[in-house]
Amino acid sequence: MTVNLLCTRRTPLEIARDLATEFARTAVDRDATGGTPKAERDKLRSSGLLSLSIPGQFGGLDADWSDTFEVVREFARVDSSIAHVFGFHHLMLATVRLFATPAQWQTWFSLTASNNWFWGNTLNPLDTRTVVKRHTGWREFSGQKNFCSGANDSEMLIASAIDETAGGKLLIAAIPSARSGIILHNDWNNMGQRQTDSGSVTFKRVRVEESDLLLDPGPLSTPFACLRPLIAQLHFANIFLGIAEGAFEEARQYTQEEARPWFRSSATHSSQDPYILSHYGDFWVALQSTRLLVERAGQVLDAAWAKGPALTSEERGEVAIAIATAKVAASRNGLELCSKVFEVTGARATNASVALDRHWRNLRTQSLHDPLDYKLHELGEWALNRTPPIPTFYS
Structure with a gap:
């Protein structure tokens, strides 16, 4: 509740500019060290901006994409790693909105807004090493993924795996980052975007419930x-x-x-x-x-x-x-x-x-x-x- 009241007194862009000023003070040093920008991510959590693109009826700030990306750009001017994981958080929310049922995405939106959840990415359709094993009423994801931006220090992940029994169909799920069997590797050490945590993730027999799967309408199934x-x-x-x-x-x-x-x-x-x-x-x-x-x-x-x-x-x-x-x-x-x-x-x-x-x-x-x-x-x-x-x- 405090977060929402904070955001009614100042516009999201004003809040973002204040945060960007703070991020700029340490951006050069953090670029040199790499790793997870935990303090900066926590400031994003407490700012209320993780609810920026969520409709107001689900506890969000009801911003359109132009306003959301204006905040991304504000961060990118001083710290493009923060801008990347912040924007990817909202991309993951868009993923569930576009691929999931209303009952699914509305629940996730409400929980994200009320708990300041940070979403991360383990959806890499070109990396087919994570596969599905079918069980009655649930699936099992096992394998590896590269380029998993924002997975570290997240509450929720968008994950993908290949169902070889269904002709190589791509399955996408929304799962808690702390679920048993998910191993986040701190192995991102590239020349740029050094605090995006875009390294690798291992799925070791991760249980995925039917309710976690984004099947209706599913990935790339309609123009919307x-x-x-x-x-x-x-x-x-x-x-x-x-x-x-x-x-x-x-x-x-x-x-x-x-x-x-x-x-x-x-x-x-x-x-x-x-x-x-x-x-x-x-x-x-x-x-x-x-x-x-x-x-x-x-x-x-x-x-x-x-x-x-x-x-x-x-x-x-x-x-x-x-x-x-x-x-x-x-x-x-x-x-x-x-x-x-x-x-x-x-x-x-x-x-x-x-x-x-x-x-x-x-x-x-x-x-x-x-x-x-x-x-x-x-x-x-x-x-x-x-x-x-x-x-x-x-x-």
Whole structure:
């Protein structure tokens, strides 16, 4: 109750900005150490923002996707690992909303809002090593999964396994993270997104009840259910944009306060150097154009979400194109900006204490989730042949 009252006094975005200010103070040190950002995750729990996308009738803050992703972007400007696990929490909630029965998702939504549950991911459809064994009235999941973002320090998991007795059908379930047989490995040690806990999980004869399974309507079963991968893609686009915005602001401050003009420059300060100004002009155009595409994609998603099960395949295809366009722009422009900030800050900005490199490392790591070339192929099919993307877990 205290959490909900807190959120009525301040908007979710105001709360997120205050949290982002706190996260920024330790972001560089935490990037160096990696591991689970337990204190920061607990602050998210107590903030009420884990209920952001949950409808008000189930105890949530009733935010649409545009508002939810605005909070993701706010976090990504200073700490893209926190932004990732926060956004994935809401993606997992969307997963149960889209794949489960009303009785299932309404119960999980209410419990999440009242208990400040954090949801994590062990759904990786390309990793087929976790398999199903059938028992009367329940299933057993056994195997391994990689890239399990946010699984550590979570209360609930979205898990997947292959049912080989049903022709390799993908089964998805919502299960408590503490259930017997779930082993969370602290083995994520990549160059970027270092506090997303995107390592591996082992399922050792994990009991999955029938009531845990998301079977009706099930994964990617209707145009509305097929919004799930698009929400994930727009989540990434907002992270990319947020990272780029954060890199821009840090570089801007460094240029104004620390950078020195080249000895051949006619400027007495780097902020007046014509070449540096030209770079900042490029940065501005890239950020403004990307922001417009990302925000428009959010509006298109909100309109599709509001249609619910009445959403058509054609309408879903329009959402897919808008989001793919935004994601490509955010990835390309973000990577270029995060690399070129050193052109406007100079050699001294490569010092480890400045930590400008973390923005590129984070964006580069996250952008490899699914290849940009295949996203461009989908957009080319649409641009030339008016063929919308075929729904998969990545498009």
